[in-house]
Amino acid sequence: MPDIPTHLFTTCQVGAEGALKAELGRTWPGFRFAFSRPGFVTFKLPNACGLADDFDLRSVFARTYGFCLGKIEGENAEQMADELWALVGDRPVDVLHVWQRDAALPGEGDFEPGRTTLADEMGTIIVSRRREAGPKPSPLDVNRRAHQGEAVLDCVLVEPNQWWIGRHRAASFHSRWPGGVCQIELPPEVVSRAYLKTAEALHWSQLPIQAGDRVVELGAAPGGSCQALLDRGLIVTGVDPAEMDESVLEHPDFTHLQMRSVEVRRRDFRDVRWLISDISAAPAYTLDAVEAIVTHEAVNIRGMLLTLKLSNWGLADEIRSYVSRVRGWGFEYVRVRQLAFNRREMCLAAMRSRSMRRGQKRPSRARSPR
Ligand SMILES: C[S@@+](CC[C@H](N)C(=O)[O-])C[C@H]1O[C@@H](n2cnc3c(N)ncnc32)[C@H](O)[C@@H]1O
Structure with missing residues (x-):
């Protein structure tokens, strides 16, 4: 069966949702705004849109994006991870990206976008619940930078008990990083952010x-x-x-x-x-x-x-x-x-x-x- 996407997810800065919607409304008039939380916006795609899994959204405000596989809600991370793998089915996965939508504006209080303990912990649980056919399951990396062309499984922790699952193929610089946030090595004393x-x-x-x-x-x-x-x-x-x-x-x-x-x-x-x-x-x-x-x-x-x-x-x-x-x-x-x-x-x-x-x-x- 061909894998025809119906929805697109995007993540952005908290507060940028309106600008993102307006932008995609101009560039992709066939996309219909669907669901949004601060820092996370989804769109319904037109039928048989024919977009490749590494298509260029040409967006200023979307940090990263991909095709939705579904939403999972629950209180037990292990059960949610099992549901995640049921959604993924036999699609190939080279690397898993798990991240939380932004909690605040970058630089507000101590907040900076990027890796969180919760996301790393959920990543570990998700990988541990993976059942692969065959005697030797291949190891799956969590939250490393994807290589160009790799199949990325996205798990956005929109809330700790609400995960949105998606997929994309790594292409551009930002699409290779979890949530489109690159990791920067900081010197011991940083003069300003x-x-x-x-x-x-x-x-x-x-x-x-x-x-x-x-x-x-x-x-x-x-x-x-x-x-x-x-x-x-x-x-x-x-x-x-x-x-x-x-x-x-x-x-x-x-x-x-x-x-x-x-x-x-x-x-x-x-x-x-x-x-x-x-x-x-x-x-x-x-x-x-x-x-x-x-x-x-x-x-x-x-x-x-x-x-x-x-x-x-x-x-x-x-x-x-x-x-x-x-x-x-x-x-x-x-x-x-x-x-x-x-x-x-x-x-x-x-x-x-x-x-x-x-x-x-x-x-x-x-x-x-x-
Ligand atoms: C956001 S801060 C810059 C932060 C800086 N890039 C850093 O790395 O720490 C903006 C700066 O613009 C400076 N500024 C405002 N008008 C300026 C102008 N006409 N020419 C040069 N600097 C100006 C302000 O003095 C202020 O220090």
Whole structure:
């Protein structure tokens, strides 16, 4: 029997459900909104939609997504795990991803998205209840990063006693991580949580940044993001009228220009290859500031990571105009995503040309450490 999906599940940041619904309503008018909880939204798919299990949803707000197999409710995890395997049937499974929908906005209180003890414990129970035909069942990994092309079984703990089961095939960067949240190794002392979002942005965007390259960050204080860039061996200039953390200031590859971005002389950007912006202002202000730099004839920025603040969700409707504005500056390859470690904001990644992405053929030079 062909495995025809009827519903799609998506997970997103708490509060982003409306923006996600509106976005998919535009891109996929045949999808019908079905069920939602904060951070979790499902859609009924049109009949025989013919979508492949690694299709690209082209979504800014969906962290990850897959086809629904069903919902399980109960009080006993072992029994729920048995029901899960009954739903899975004889579908192939290479790796199991179990995660809880977000409990809060990233950075609120101590909350950060990602692995939880409960999800890991449920994963262990689910694997222990797997019965496979044959004398030697193959081991099943829980919550490791899937390899491209692997069949992922998704178990979303929408509530501890309500699991939504789904499946997808690992393809894009985020689809390989449980719940679309990549694991970032943090240094012992992190200056600010912006470390997380810049590290995630660097992984996701595939900007071919190499150790020794010069990068400028607008809106750099107190410096978590600069710390992530310095950890990659970059030569970093932070532009911000506010104070930088001492540990960043002390780094030999860091320079602080204690001023607003409009006050920086254009020639100070001459040898800079990459631009990061995390200015606490509306997207229009950030884009004006960036445009004034990257369109200057003495400047040759090859790629950018811009954090665009969503002070209201209505700004999500402007994404297409932001993208075309950045393309108009000569950046051929532009993508936007609400990263797992973004707060009420999203990340715009831009490159002069698509062929620059990491992993594409280019002249040999040592790669930056990953
Ligand atoms: C979200 S914080 C940046 C966090 C920082 N990226 C980190 O890694 O810790 C926003 C910063 O934007 C700065 N800012 C606001 N307007 C600016 C401007 N016109 N030029 C440069 N920085 C600006 C603020 O002073 C503030 O420190």
